[in-house]
Amino acid sequence: MQLFSTNLIFSAQYTFDDPLPSNDNLPRLELFIGDRICVYGQHGEWGFGRKFDEKNGKCGIFPLSYVQIVQKSMFVSTSDGYLVVDEISRIINEWWTKIKELMQEGTTIGSFEDLMESFNELLIVKTKIESGGIPIEELSKLRLRVSKLVDRGNTILHLDVVIRDDEGVPLDVESLSLLRTYEAHISSQKRVGSLLVGFSREKSYLEEKKYFLQRSKPENVTLNDSFSLLLSIKSVELHCKYSCEISITLYDLEKKMFTTDCYTFLWNAGSGKHADLNLKALFTDFAKEDIRKKYLMVTRVVHVAPIESSNATMRKHGHETVVPKNFYCRQSYASDIMEMSSIFLAGFIHEAKERVIFLNRETELPIALKSYHATHRIPKNLSNDMETKLLISTQLVPGNVSQIKARHPHLFSRSPAVILRRADRTAVSIEDTRNEMYITLMQAELSGKSSDRNIEARLHVVESNGNVMDNVFETISVTGSQLSTVYKSIVVYHTDKPMWAEPIKIVLPASASHDVYLRILFYSKKSYDKPSQRKDHSQLLIFN
Known part of the structure; x- marks a missing residue:
């Protein structure tokens, strides 16, 4: 048998619950799609190991063709971060199982809203660590925060208290002496007791602060009035021999004007398709009354190139080898307009909705906008090249910019979202000076x-x-x-x-x-x- 390093993690690509081909009473390891497997050895087409999330789980054999190797770096940036992510995944499963049991029994869960807040915050921390690029100092703070949230939720659900060290790392009780275990248990009980008092004070302070904030605002304005549009560019496919500028903005049909900042990014010549771009733009400052307004998302592609020569000899030998860069200029290449009504009326959905934008190579953008105002229909040309396209996703996010940064920090960690403001907003805050x-x-x-x-x-x-x-x-x-x-x-x-x-x-x-x-x-x-x-x-x- 060939032995593997225990640091290698595999992921189940298929479900395996079939009986083994032989009758040797060998242990079988059932797999479900998505399970992470720690593989200890291999013999032929079969592997031997256990499920990663079950530390004391049984080991068994399974077909290696059902799993695929996964590097830890795909999940987190460091091994310490990996342990935090593993603890969050395990705790969330335990909490959810306990919540379902209590609900089936009809038992009222005390401080249920506090528990859900801890639940959501743990998911945010998990996503942030998995995105990578977390400094060691920030990871230490996140670990302490996770330990507090876990202890708080375990106390609410009457689950066992986790024994930890001063840095929030769970201790291996089996490796400790009886006296050391008792001391760590007493220390954990005191920590949890002071933690609950601290959370109670923090909650009272936040409720009081929220009350005064609401009192200081006009009656017709609440914190839920504002929302933003999150746009993610997944991939771009163009076939152009010159580099291009791709810009996206929103257009107000009633005011007949571009109503937001314009988001621009570059596409390099000769690359064909840019996959896994993960570019994010956050269109901000929308209010409830904007939901039923008519907006268009305008996409324009401009290629920076020399003007095509009228000389046959020049065209034959090619421009790119003889034309200096200072003769290059911005020229229209493709464009598209897309209605936003369905996105706004759909409201706040949990997952972003993906869609493909097929760019129009023949109709110029000014003509397309003029045509839409006249006919209220988006002009589409059936002769367009279907390989000139963008893959994007859109999602409405509640709150203003500061609230979104607090609730969704992962949007501003790796590949942070670019904030785009409204062009037609005259009222700004005291801190926001705009000239x-x-x-x-x-x-x-x-x-x-x-x-x-x-x-x-x-x-x-x-x-x-x-x-x-x-x-x-x-x-x-x-x-x-x-x-x-x-x-x-x-x-x-x-x-x-x-x-x-x-x-x-x-x-x-x-x-x-x-x-x-x-x-x-x-x-x-x-x-x-x-x-x-x-x-x-x-x-x-x-x-x-």
């Missing part, structure tokens, strides 16, 4: 041209003395806020009436003068056919 302006570059009419051009708009914020203000255009990306001095629009081909429908956010410093102007220059962009004759014609538009 911002949201504009939408819609369309222009540039007459007097002898021929249609490729139009690019460049925006600057200018002070009254003519100086251009630095770092005022904000883009919200995966890493947070990115500032730039100039905003370059998408290039619109062969027209003197370009349409963009681009949302732009301007963030002004607190020291900014009141006399601030927005300068828009319109450039005629050409391909790299004849660089010696290339000139950027421009027109100027300034408004205060």
Whole structure:
């Protein structure tokens, strides 16, 4: 028999409850999908081991084809964290079994709400540790918190008190002497007694604080009025030879405006499909009255590339080897609009709902929005490439940003969610100072041209003395806020009436003068056919 290291953990992929093929009275280990197995040895196609969660459980044989090896690093970041996760899983199962027994007997559970709070907090801690990246200091604090929650719940359910050391780690009673076990038991009883008093005081303080918070708010506003939309980008599949910017924002149909910050992330050329992205964006500041409003989720893909050459020789030899980067510009590649009514009306669901966004390669976004306003139907083109798509998930989360951070810390641990605020909210808190302006570059009419051009708009914020203000255009990306001095629009081909429908956010410093102007220059962009004759014609538009 080949022996395995006890550090190897396997996971059951199938249920195994069939009788063994031989009649040698060998012990059989029944498996259920999801069971974690500690395998001690192997002989041929059979393994010998026990279930990981049953420390004193029986050992038996089972087919190795029914299990798959799993590394501990898939669950937690450290071995200490793994022990905490293992204790939480075991305690939750014990609590749930005890709760079902008491309910079947018709026994009233005292402090049931407190027990459920401990239950939910343990699940949050478990998820946070499993996400990885927990520092040792924070893990020690989480272990102590878990020990307090476990002792509190065990006392409420009249279960045995766990004997622990000063750091909250459970002790192995069998390895202790009788006197040491008795001392540890007395210490645990005192700890639990003082713990219950502390929880009682903490609860009274929180209830009192909540009461005064509610008294200080208007009667028509409660803590449950606000909610946020959590968007997760799971994977992206594009087939483009140039890098792309993918942006997602929400559009208010009644106000006919983009109503939130725009979330932007990059897709690298030649990668084809980005799987397991796990990018999260949190659209905040929604209220109850927003549930029945009509919103669209607008997705736009812009590829940063040179303008296609009109010269056959240049096209034959390929642009990518000869065109300098400074000739690259933002050009529309694909877009999509999706109704949000079903997501908002579904309310707060436990699990996020996944959906696939098939991007439209033919209809431009401004035309699609205009068509929707006229027909109230989303234009879909049957000739679209079905391989240009995004996999996303959406979920409504109750509470404002501070409440969500407290209740769902795992959203802000590894790959933290980017917070996107409303563009149409005028009322902000005292702590939240905003000196911002949201504009939408819609369309222009540039007459007097002898021929249609490729139009690019460049925006600057200018002070009254003519100086251009630095770092005022904000883009919200995966890493947070990115500032730039100039905003370059998408290039619109062969027209003197370009349409963009681009949302732009301007963030002004607190020291900014009141006399601030927005300068828009319109450039005629050409391909790299004849660089010696290339000139950027421009027109100027300034408004205060």
